[in-house]
Amino acid sequence: MAGPFSDIERSIFAAKEVLSEDHQPDKILERDEEIDEYRHALQDVLFGRTPQNVMLYGKAGLGKTAVTKYMMEALRDEITERPDADELHVHELNCNGKTVYSVVRTLVNELLPETASVFPKRGLSTSDAFEELYAQLDRLGGTHLVVFDEIDHLDDVDTLLYELPRARSIGHITNSKIGIIGISNNYTFRRSLSPKVKDTLMESEISFSPYDASELRAILDDRIDRAFVDGVCDDSAIARAAAIAAKDRGNARQAIDLLRVGGEVAKKRGDDHVDDSHIVEAQELVQRGRLRNRIRDQTQHAQLLLETLAYIEQRGDTPTRSKTIKTRYEDVAASHAADPLTTLKSIQNHLSDLHMLGFLQRSGQNHGESGGRYYEYSLDLDPEIVLDIRREIETERDPR
Ligand SMILES: Nc1ncnc2c1ncn2[C@@H]1O[C@H](COP(=O)(O)OP(=O)(O)OP(=O)(O)O)[C@@H](O)[C@H]1O
Ligand SMILES: [Mg+2]
Structure with a gap:
């Protein structure tokens, strides 16, 4: 007798694991x-x-x-x-x-x-x-x-x-x-x-230098045959994934992620082909996922500082000095019942690291002989996305 699952066939993916992070390719290309x-x-x-x-x-x-x-x-x-x-x-x-x-x-x-x-x-x-x-x-x-x-x-x-x-x-x-x-x-x-x-x-x-679009295409082509059901993934989708990743940082992981998430988007929409419109939609999802991982990799204080900068950014008060950031950061730490860093120097060190990692923008301000030189910081990311991600991380940590 036909059960509720009996008519489900492989529609988009033949072997999705070929597009997963831990899949080790047999062949290294380029x-x-x-x-x-x-x-x-x-x-x-x-x-x-x-x-x-x-x-x-x-x-x-x-x-x-x-x-x-x-x-x-x-x-x-x-x-x-x-x-x-x-x-x-x-x-x-x-x-x-x-x-x-x-x-x-x-x-x-x-x-x-x-x-x-x-x-x-x-x-x-x-x-x-x-x-x-x-x-x-x-x-x-x-x-x-x-x-x-x-x-x-x-x-x-x-x-x-x-x-x-x-x-x-x-x-x-x-x-x-x-x-x-x-x-x-x-x-x-x-x-x-x-x-x-x-x-x-x-x-x-x-x-190791960044891959260009044609190198990324070769890497993707090698996986397509196994990952997708025959003929499901359009050429335009592969070309789009390679082009987006090449233009960004030439990152093969990103290119592969775009194809996998593009396939998921197609599946969700009930489409029987993966084309470039699915890859375009996947782009934001992949970017967000990557940012989430990068933020999650930061120490708690660095994350609290990012959250602080996101609030300041939303109020339109950036760029701003480390002293101002410190005051607002103490409130943010308190809201998560975290012990804040106490010295301005340690806050400045974290801000400097976050700047080096590309999370923050920094500009130097010279205020004459008396004022001295100091840095001003602003968030180099969409504050809403940062706050969303921080909320997700906090909920995972303390699911209530
Ligand atoms: N030349 C290549 N041929 C086939 N697959 C590749 C190639 N380069 C990268 N990949 C695939 O791209 C993904 C990312 O590659 P890998 O994990 O080796 O990057 P990495 O340089 O170690 O990056 P990270 O610094 O983030 O650890 C993996 O899934 C890997 O299998
Ligand atoms: Mg690695």
Whole structure:
């Protein structure tokens, strides 16, 4: 007997997961030069030598993580054919929200034998963690490639990047080899490293540049066949998604998101094709989703400051000085029962970070010798969207 679901067929998507964030493509397109540099940096692994350290830079969505996963897989495969190569261990870690201690601890726990008790969360120092790491590396032997993705999120990255690459030359390890791969989408990160760390990481720097529309098209074309039911996605939709993302920041993630959300829009409307009108509608949804994630990634104080700036913006009182912002921010913090930052300096530091991240505009004001120089800030986003997103985040945090 026909049930209520029996007549539902796949209408738009054949395999939507192909357009999801965690889908790893089998093929990497349009990154031949970067792959070539990567190949060169890691080739020593094939001959049982210590590999170079690699640092990847480039803005969001340019394929740094995807290319790295692809290279690690390819290296693992190749090793099996190479008699001179040592056993290869690849460790992929994401540093977002982590400390150096917790990152080293995770690494140690990956290496420990199954019967050993895990390395403790608290009570030991970072140097204890490094010591245990070296002991485990030498116990296992072989070559270890450690990928630190989003490495700019670590607070004391100098320690990590000074210690690990030198572990062998200093004599901390003798029976194993280690190579570091750092990934960052923050260009100011490089400047923040100490000169001695920069020297080691300069061994191989691979820089990822934005994709143009035709490169994005190639990346999208490769997924369309599998993601959508045959013939459902119009050429005009693909071209539009590629053009929008190319004009923005050349971000492949954005282009893929536009297609997925465009497909969802078509489905919701009951249309049987995805065309460029669906992609245009998807654009705002994708933008909003991306902004939501970026705001959610900020600390609570940074979020409260954004909310404050949105209120000030709505009243037409921007640009405005940090002193004025501080007063209004204290009210906003109180409305969320949050303890506010107390010094003007700490507020200014947050405002400066938010400016660097592109959330705020900043202008310098010179008020003669007596007035001194100060900055004025305004919101570089639609205040209504910021307030909506903040409301969503607060409701999730405290659903009442
Ligand atoms: N050259 C490519 N070929 C196929 N897919 C790609 C390519 N570049 C990027 N992608 C896809 O685009 C999306 C974003 O890429 P990825 O996650 O590697 O970006 P990223 O540079 O690591 O960005 P972030 O700095 O934000 O982490 C992923 O879904 C990835 O599979
Ligand atoms: Mg990444």
